[in-house]
């Protein structure tokens with residue numbers, strides 16, 4: 001049975017809820033809302049009993065989903081997952097919801113709310129007693145929220161769940177002010193003398209796969225050094241790492257290089273955490289602000305982060321602009337990415353020659369040919385001849401790459417068996433030879449629209 005349905009744009013929240021509910025949860029990425037709420041609802045395969053909507057869905061999207069879902073599944077219990085904001089009351093007034101849940105609510109609070117709503121649905125003939133089997137794992141002895149539940153129960157009895165049961169309105173301090181709190185993640189201290197590595201991902205032309213590779217390198221290296229990996233989005237004008245990871249950054253590279261960030265603690269608060277165990281320095285919120293980040297400031301940021309993190313990965317703007325050159329000067333490794341197009345390969349050869357002349361070729365060079373395809377008309381041997389250098393890794397073209405990016409999940413955790421994911425893992429192994437791909441505990445997740 002999959003009685004629970006989540007429609008959300010937060011990969012982090014999805015991971016959390018999946019850990020709580022396992023196979024009982026079906027997930028439809030919020031990205032499908034681009035095609036309208038009908039597109040999401042048409043992907044619902046099983047008969048859900050409770051739908052959680054959010055986080056990171058706007059009012060219109062939530063409204064559309066509530067309408068479509070209740071039309072298709074009349075008995076459905078509806079929970080909106082959203083922070084306590086001033087406009088929440090309007091949502092509650094206008095949408096027919098059964099509960100509001102803070103995305104920062106503890107696991108116990110979340111389970112308690114789901115349990116309570118499940119009981120109510122059963123008692124009111126909207127769901128069968130077996131629909132939620134096996135019951136949610138609630139440890140009664142470990143329920144610090146009993147009072148809270150009692151308070152919510154009062155509200156439920158009064159409103160018969162036809163209105164709102166906000167299980168978190170009186171919840172623990174951690175849910176009271178999620179926005180004002182700084183990062184709660186521990187940065188494992190680097191032992192003195194631990195070698196740190198910085199890796200720039202570069203390409204002479206745009207659209208070759210730099211960002212895809214940078215994200216998955218960070219993900220793979222985070223398995224080796226959890227929470228000791230930072231990924232800098234140094235594509236200053238059009239960086240898209242947070243979009244590809246469904247992260248909503250509070251601060252960006254502009255804050256990270258600002259005067260105030262001279263303080264180590266302030267610098268750390270400018271990072272955005274990803275649930276797979278790494279941090280992101282988000283790109284500037286606009287191209288104009290991105291222009292304010294000088295090459296010298298970028299170099300300094302790389303050096304400072306190397307003092308704290310085991311691995312620093314830098315995703316760059318295409319070409320050999322000042323920022324890319326300065327990044328190459330401050331890293332130990334460079335991953336050069338090109339597709340199989342002859343113009344891109346020729347440009348990469350020119351780039352090698354230029355870097356060698358300038359003395360800027362980093363100590364470790366990894367040549368990656370991306371989106372390889374048997375139908376391209378040239379072979380890897382031809383590629384090597386054009387480049388004048390051996391190809392280290394060949395990443396095949398795969399539709400799983402775009403799918404993972406649209407889902408906001410790193411490819412190597414979204415589809416572990418995909419050939420492109422395996423190839424990218426081999427880049428991780430070149431940088432961290434001790435990394436064992438089998439150590440990845442995260443198995444390929446079933447996509448919500450696949451049959452069970």
Ligand SMILES: Nc1ncnc2c1ncn2[C@@H]1O[C@H](COP(=O)(O)OP(=O)(O)OP(=O)(O)O)[C@@H](O)[C@H]1O
Nearest residue numbers: 206207208209210211212318371396397398401402
């Ligand atoms: N191996 C692959 N198979 C299929 N599609 C891929 C592969 N690698 C990358 N792509 C797709 O190619 C497009 C460009 O990839 P990506 O954004 O990673 O490149 P980029 O070099 O960072 O681009 P930009 O120069 O614009 O920053 C994306 O739509 C991505 O999904």
Ligand SMILES: [Mg+2]
Nearest residue numbers: 210211235240
């Ligand atoms: Mg990019």
